[in-house]
Amino acid sequence: MEVVANLRNSFESGKTKPLHFRMKQLKALLRMYEENMPQMLEALHKDLRKCKHEAVVMETEYLLNDLKNTIANLHKWAQPERPPKRFVNLLDSLRIYSEPYGVVLVIGSWNYPIQLTLLPVAGAIAAGNCVVIKPSEVSAACSKFMAETIPKYLDSDCYRVYEGGVAQTTELLKQRFDYIFYTGSSQVGKIIHSAANQYLTPVTLELGGKSPVYLDKTANIKVATKRILWGKCVNMGQTCVAPDYVICSKEVRDKFVDCAKTVLVEFFGTNPKESPDLGRIINERQFQRLVNLLRGHKPAIGGSFDASDRFIEPTILTDVQANSPIMLEEIFGPILPIITVGDASEAVKFINSREKPLVFYIFSTCSKDVNLLVENTSSGGVLVNDTIMHMATDMPFGGVGFSGMGCYHAKYTFDTFSHKKSCLYKDLGLLGETLGAARYPPYTPGKLKFLNLLLRRWPGFPWKACLLHTFIFSVGFVSAIGYKYFLDEKH
Known part of the structure; x- marks a missing residue:
């Protein structure tokens, strides 16, 4: 499908990865909300005869608040995480990077047609993905609004609205995506999950059930x-x-x-x-x-x-x-x-x-x-x-079970559309190699004991403080021995 192929090319070019590009798109999306508030309320009234009070509180203002929070926190969320170290990794660097999945598909629902479509889209953009946006055809007025308005604000090389009914959605699901986010019924959720299995595509299914x-x-x-x-x-x-x-x-x-x-x-x-x-x-x-x-x-x-x-x-x-x-x-x-x-x-x-x-x-x-x-x-x-x-x-x-899988909202939306990539940077110095030498053959009982000591977990043990005190003690001890040697030599 040409739409997916074009987005794939855009993602592979690296266009969506820089934070300044993501921020530019999120601010453009915010501007779209602010400049098209009457049009959104009109579309919601046409589809569901939704009163202004509910439309503002549960759709437009909800989107505005979530997006402003994302913009305010994006740089912090995107920073590599520094997980705690074990004794065996004290000389190494550990990082967890949040990287975009690639080309993702967001399928919206008709009951809150703007909010349930665009809130996950904002998270996908923030995480650095290219996005195919599939509004529900059941809420026709809102679908038309998004199809006509989004291209005026977002980069069409990276974010595309794809309209259509069951036949078009079925064809869309034959394509290879890197992540699929679906909001709707459990019955259709099974179809989405089955389609995703062809390429082992991870999914978030926001379903429902009898609460x-x-x-x-x-x-x-x-x-x-x-x-x-x-x-x-x-x-x-x-x-x-x-x-x-x-x-x-x-x-x-x-x-x-x-x-x-x-x-x-x-x-x-x-x-x-x-x-x-x-x-x-x-x-x-x-x-x-x-x-x-x-x-x-x-x-x-x-x-x-x-x-x-x-x-x-x-x-x-x-x-x-x-x-x-x-x-x-x-x-x-x-x-x-x-x-x-x-x-x-x-x-x-x-x-x-x-x-x-x-x-x-x-x-x-x-x-x-x-x-x-x-x-x-x-x-x-x-x-x-x-x-x-x-x-x-x-x-x-x-949800859980038949009510869905995965989660979102606030930072959890960013995390949902981000692959958490763990990176370990090992030390190549003499001390690091000395500590790790016990892993090399020939194996001996002494090496095994030493490895067990290195790999053992010590919950709550203050390794950093211990090492600092050991270093200070060692420097003090060596200094004392040196001073004593100096006095002996002097006499």
Whole structure:
């Protein structure tokens, strides 16, 4: 494919490696954000009817803050690391270099189409790679915006936008890349992983899954309800880290439902369809999938929908069984099932009987139960007493198992797109050769003992201080002997 071949030539020329070139491109990307803010907000509204508040906080401002942080720290991140030495390496130099992989492919998602595409792209640029940028064709307006705007700011010899649907993406995946970063569903993630295996290409898969919420009676129900429903309804539930279902006792369930009735009216009024703060389902296919998941259930709250507007009212279901269709796939919409359990131990068993989620939300003030839940379940991340707000930290974000592999955000994005190359610079002097002579044949028991001493790990032992004191002592000892010899000679 010509696009990939051209980028390969650009990378092999070394064009993207100098830090001043990377910095120039990152600043150009920042300028693109700042100069095209209205266009980005318009594209997001066209695709998802995303309100300005959510579009700014979770897309444009999120990108701006992450990029400014990358620009501010790039020189520090790119510096070679100096790992600790062992006794055998005291005379040597150890370095870990962050080098770019080469030509990387970034495949974005449609639910946060600008942020989830361009945030990893910025990290790939910072690490010195050439990038093929593949926006989701489902979010057509945002894809068009990126295809038309990015070439005006970034060097087209090094960064190219490639639009298209399934056929074009399939053809793209036949090409040889040095790294692939994909955000989307687990089903497509398997296809990406399989394609990458042909060339043993490393991948980051940012997927999703059914992220559970554990809610117990020790939590402030009103506050917890607000935070859970906000996390569920933001972007109309089309968020990979949205609460997928709630696990609680029957007593807590009833309190939660009663509180939710009030909270939803506070959020969206008595006619949520008219609320300017609720978006829409991305397309007809996703809308029909969600409607089918509602079939056979009697909603405790909500349940109405309008096909002509791709609108689904925020809905809570209480008549849900563990094997219901809605519990067998990620919901990705404004529907919240509730599963009842007896206690935290039963919740652990339920969660562990399913695929590992992207995030586990816990609402409780009982430290014993919180520790039980954190220590006995596996998930991409854990957030206690809130939803989604872990995305506002610089901690690594990513999944585990079916919810993904690899991580990113802040420095972790730079590290994801950087190969960590270890370099050992050995000393060629007489002292270094004397210390290392025991490795050469003929082998003897004495040489083996000496090698074992050299190679042994001494955790926490202050080698540098020890050597300094030994040197000072040696100089002092030699000086004392010399002075004594001088006095003897004088007499």
